[in-house]
Amino acid sequence: MSTPPLRKDAAQNRQRIIEVARRYVDDGRLLQLNDVARTASIGVATVYRHFPTPEALLETVALPAVEKLLRRAERALAEDDPWTALRDFLAAAIEVLLTDPAVPPVFAAGTDALEHTGDLKRRLVTAFAELLARAHAAGVIDSGVAESDMTPLLCGIAYAANIQSALDPTERATLGLRYLDLLLTGLHRP
Amino acid sequence: MSTPPLRKDAAQNRQRIIEVARRYVDDGRLLQLNDVARTASIGVATVYRHFPTPEALLETVALPAVEKLLRRAERALAEDDPWTALRDFLAAAIEVLLTDPAVPPVFAAGTDALEHTGDLKRRLVTAFAELLARAHAAGVIDSGVAESDMTPLLCGIAYAANIQSALDPTERATLGLRYLDLLLTGLHRP
Amino acid sequence: MSTPPLRKDAAQNRQRIIEVARRYVDDGRLLQLNDVARTASIGVATVYRHFPTPEALLETVALPAVEKLLRRAERALAEDDPWTALRDFLAAAIEVLLTDPAVPPVFAAGTDALEHTGDLKRRLVTAFAELLARAHAAGVIDSGVAESDMTPLLCGIAYAANIQSALDPTERATLGLRYLDLLLTGLHRP
Amino acid sequence: MSTPPLRKDAAQNRQRIIEVARRYVDDGRLLQLNDVARTASIGVATVYRHFPTPEALLETVALPAVEKLLRRAERALAEDDPWTALRDFLAAAIEVLLTDPAVPPVFAAGTDALEHTGDLKRRLVTAFAELLARAHAAGVIDSGVAESDMTPLLCGIAYAANIQSALDPTERATLGLRYLDLLLTGLHRP
DNA sequence: AATGAATGAGCCTTCATTCAT
DNA sequence: GATGAATGAAGGCTCATTCAT
Numbered sequence: 001m002s003t004p005p006l007r008k009d010a011a012q013n014r015q016r017i018i019e020v021a022r023r024y025v026d027d028g029r030l031l032q033l034n035d036v037a038r039t040a041s042i043g044v045a046t047v048y049r050h051f052p053t054p055e056a057l058l059e060t061v062a063l064p065a066v067e068k069l070l071r072r073a074e075r076a077l078a079e080d081d082p083w084t085a086l087r088d089f090l091a092a093a094i095e096v097l098l099t100d101p102a103v104p105p106v107f108a109a110g111t112d113a114l115e116h117t118g119d120l121k122r123r124l125v126t127a128f129a130e131l132l133a134r135a136h137a138a139g140v141i142d143s144g145v146a147e148s149d150m151t152p153l154l155c156g157i158a159y160a161a162n163i164q165s166a167l168d169p170t171e172r173a174t175l176g177l178r179y180l181d182l183l184l185t186g187l188h189r190p
Numbered sequence: 191m192s193t194p195p196l197r198k199d200a201a202q203n204r205q206r207i208i209e210v211a212r213r214y215v216d217d218g219r220l221l222q223l224n225d226v227a228r229t230a231s232i233g234v235a236t237v238y239r240h241f242p243t244p245e246a247l248l249e250t251v252a253l254p255a256v257e258k259l260l261r262r263a264e265r266a267l268a269e270d271d272p273w274t275a276l277r278d279f280l281a282a283a284i285e286v287l288l289t290d291p292a293v294p295p296v297f298a299a300g301t302d303a304l305e306h307t308g309d310l311k312r313r314l315v316t317a318f319a320e321l322l323a324r325a326h327a328a329g330v331i332d333s334g335v336a337e338s339d340m341t342p343l344l345c346g347i348a349y350a351a352n353i354q355s356a357l358d359p360t361e362r363a364t365l366g367l368r369y370l371d372l373l374l375t376g377l378h379r380p
Numbered sequence: 381m382s383t384p385p386l387r388k389d390a391a392q393n394r395q396r397i398i399e400v401a402r403r404y405v406d407d408g409r410l411l412q413l414n415d416v417a418r419t420a421s422i423g424v425a426t427v428y429r430h431f432p433t434p435e436a437l438l439e440t441v442a443l444p445a446v447e448k449l450l451r452r453a454e455r456a457l458a459e460d461d462p463w464t465a466l467r468d469f470l471a472a473a474i475e476v477l478l479t480d481p482a483v484p485p486v487f488a489a490g491t492d493a494l495e496h497t498g499d500l501k502r503r504l505v506t507a508f509a510e511l512l513a514r515a516h517a518a519g520v521i522d523s524g525v526a527e528s529d530m531t532p533l534l535c536g537i538a539y540a541a542n543i544q545s546a547l548d549p550t551e552r553a554t555l556g557l558r559y560l561d562l563l564l565t566g567l568h569r570p
Numbered sequence: 571m572s573t574p575p576l577r578k579d580a581a582q583n584r585q586r587i588i589e590v591a592r593r594y595v596d597d598g599r600l601l602q603l604n605d606v607a608r609t610a611s612i613g614v615a616t617v618y619r620h621f622p623t624p625e626a627l628l629e630t631v632a633l634p635a636v637e638k639l640l641r642r643a644e645r646a647l648a649e650d651d652p653w654t655a656l657r658d659f660l661a662a663a664i665e666v667l668l669t670d671p672a673v674p675p676v677f678a679a680g681t682d683a684l685e686h687t688g689d690l691k692r693r694l695v696t697a698f699a700e701l702l703a704r705a706h707a708a709g710v711i712d713s714g715v716a717e718s719d720m721t722p723l724l725c726g727i728a729y730a731a732n733i734q735s736a737l738d739p740t741e742r743a744t745l746g747l748r749y750l751d752l753l754l755t756g757l758h759r760p
Numbered sequence: 761a762a763t764g765a766a767t768g769a770g771c772c773t774t775c776a777t778t779c780a781t
Numbered sequence: 782g783a784t785g786a787a788t789g790a791a792g793g794c795t796c797a798t799t800c801a802t
Contacts, residue, residue: 156350159349163346185332188331224773233787245801428777526754532734566758567711577765764789766783767798780786
């Protein structure tokens with residue numbers, strides 16, 4: 001089912017590639033397999049074998065953050081108050097999206113390079129759906145919001161915060177949380 | 191002040207280039223000057239003289255939509271009720287952003303290729319600032335929202351709606367308006 | 381025989397082109413007709429009519445200097461002492477070659493764009509031949525030096541001095557005169 | 571220290587590129603990487619990897635000749651008579667400069683594309699400096715000539731000989747040696 | 761499994777020259 | 782005579798991907 005265990009040197013290479021790619025992503029550089037290979041002092045073809053496309057590599061880089069978010073979602077599911085649960089999850093999502101530049105493109109992408117990525121995303125949506133259902137049941141959220149709005153809304157907020165390219169990552173995260181708050185509270189004061 | 195009047199044939203070429211570029215943008219193709227030239231059956235250098243960079247061409251393509259939006263902003267300024275005025279403007283902006291794919295990149299860009307574009311954007315921000323000030327004065331809007339939030343928020347909503355790439359433009363516009371409404375109203379029902 | 385008198389505006393244009401070209405040459409920029417036209421705010425075709433090739437323009441720019449050198453040659457012919465006459469002429473040539481960057485390429489070129497340039501160059505060689513003949517007759521110069529060595533030797537010295545691109549024009553002229561002196565005196569001390 | 575040994579096929583390609591470039595240089599054609607690639611039936615990028623700039627390729631083509639000259643310089647250093655040593659070296663230099671059209675531009679260039687080229691040039695200047703010092707000590711050369719005059723003087727002579735574009739390479743070499751002789755002996759007969 | 765050399769399509773851009781206005 | 786827009790060939794260079802070693 002899962003990938004066969006890698007030979008030790010292969011595993012090392014794989015790790016090295018991911019580390020280099022991580023640096024690229026953090027620096028805002030474009031992930032180019034060729035480039036990454038050179039930086040990692042690893043043959044191009046080796047990189048291609050491990051990661052057939054830049055997307056596959058990017059998703060692998062984003063993986064830990066996405067998994068972490070999934071754990072936050074599961075923790076949120078354990079929370080009693082439906083509103084607190086939902087809000088905490090959304091805040092966690094924004095934080096992850098704005099803290100790790102590898103994540104937004106993975107979320108925004110319509111298709112996934114890695115099956116595993118799709119799995120995680122689906123489980124995240126499922127968790128959100130549950131949180132949403134509880135919130136709806138409790139009447140603490142607009143009835144028009146649907147499960148399918150999660151990704152767009154979150155990515156939209158992250159995108160909005162990222163437009164301020166002059167800010168540093170921490171400031172952008174703060175800004176994103178403020179935008180989330182605006183969305184939750186609403187701009188209008190009747 | 192403005193560019194000297196173009197010779198008739200030059201004006202035709204310019205128009206033809208813009209039309210071809212418009213088709214590129216609408217089809218979601220990347221604007222490449224060489225490519226546009228070939229499609230337009232016009233010499234590359236001619237295209238380069240008219241539009242030194244793809245951005246300049248894109249901004250020119252986006253121009254009418256941006257001007258239209260500015261007129262909507264000015265109309266909104268004529269509206270008595272501060273909240274209606276602001277909301278109408280925001281709705282118009284979302285509509286334009288989602289109706290014309292040339293517009294979002296122009297708004298999201300930090301720098302402008304054409305001076306005129308910068309002018310328009312600044313006038314738009316000024317108009318928004320005025321609408322916002324009135325809304326603040328009337329106490330009909332969250333006091334934390336600032337002038338500098340306009341572009342991020344609007345672009346964020348447009349981005350969110352555009353993530354649903356399966357939808358056609360009209361459906362995306364509708365979705366965008368719903369997202370705007372969510373933002374104005376707030377997700378939370380206390 | 382000679383060009384018909386130019387219309388006044390045409391003459392002005394011509395003058396303006398030459399002035400601009402002079403600046404180009406002095407700044408070490410490449411003479412590009414298109415470029416010159418734009419800088420001079422004159423239509424490209426106008427420039428082309430006046431000067432069909434960059435060489436033609438360059439030769440025109442170099443003209444006054446070449447004519448000046450020819451006058452120096454004629455003055456040298458009036459000098460009594462054959463050695464002084466020859467040496468003065470050579471020194472004048474080096475000075476002109478290193479003072480006006482338009483001149484060396486004109487001298488080094490095998491073919492001339494303008495008839496007038498060819499005339500002047502030939503008259504210069506003739507004058508040199510005469511100076512040389514007198515020097516030979518007086519036995520004050522190596523018998524192997526021929527009329528056809530003038531251009532190569534002078535251009536060679538100018539080239540040598542120009543290699544020191546770090547120096548300013550005046551310093552290069554001084555260096556060129558030193559190289560001429562070396563050539564006249566010889567490096568060898570027996 | 572030196573470049574890692576090339577793979578066999580890579581070495582063949584490299585060699586092929588150099589051979590084609592050599593033909594270009596000998597024919598007086600401009601070295602254009604794209605052009606060379608096409609002629610050599612080798613991918614452009616391959617050529618670019620081996621030689622990032624035309625200068626790098628040119629210097630590589632010129633290398634054997636420059637190395638040969640350096641050996642001549644070292645042989646000259648072994649010669650007892652200071653004047654003979656210096657003269658032989660200069661003659662060898664002129665021969666090389668006029669025999670291999672790849673060499674003059676390399677010498678005249680202020681900056682080197684390849685470190686190795688710079689090394690060789692510096693070693694050549696050092697050798698010349700030594701030959702010059704001995705000649706000065708023996709009082710057999712004009713005291714004004716300095717080490718820094720080597721390149722200009724040699725290139726100047728080569729340039730002078732090359733102006734006679736009608737001559738074939740061998741004749742030009744002969745002419746160059748005559749010009750060298752004139753420089754050593756001096757034109758003036760007092 | 762790993763390597764990295766090779767590929768060549770394809771983009772961007774410039775320039776000399778012509779020609780319709 | 783003057784203008785300057787138009788041309789399109791051509792050069793420079795990069796990049797994702799393959800394949801021989």
